[in-house]
Amino acid sequence: MPDVALRGIPEELHxxxxxxxxxxxxxxxxxxxxxxxASVRPQPVDAAALLERIRRRHEALGPIDLKExxxxxxxxxxxxxxxxxx
Numbered sequence: 001m002p003d004v005a006l007r008g009i010p011e012e013l014h015x016x017x018x019x020x021x022x023x024x025x026x027x028x029x030x031x032x033x034x035x036x037x038a039s040v041r042p043q044p045v046d047a048a049a050l051l052e053r054i055r056r057r058h059e060a061l062g063p064i065d066l067k068e069x070x071x072x073x074x075x076x077x078x079x080x081x082x083x084x085x086x
Contacts, residue, residue, distance in 0.1 A: 006032075 009017075021031035 017031055018028055021028045024031060024034075026034065
């Protein structure tokens with residue numbers, strides 16, 4: 001099996017990968033291999049299950065008001081929160 005060496009990994013990324021490895025009960029090498037494999041072997045999507053999840057989430061939200069007045073109010077509230085750093 002070929003070996004690959006990674007150089008120049010930022011310290012923060014290294015810490016995050018190590019933490020993720022601990023959470024997943026893996027070695028750092030195992031975590032990196034799992035992430036690489038997942039990035040090149042996409043999982044097939046079960047369209048029916050995905051649509052069912054979307055339908056349930058939509059039902060839980062209830063009716064959504066997309067009137068211009070409501071959208072403007074929500075936009076302005078978001079801007080105020082962003083300015084306050086929330």
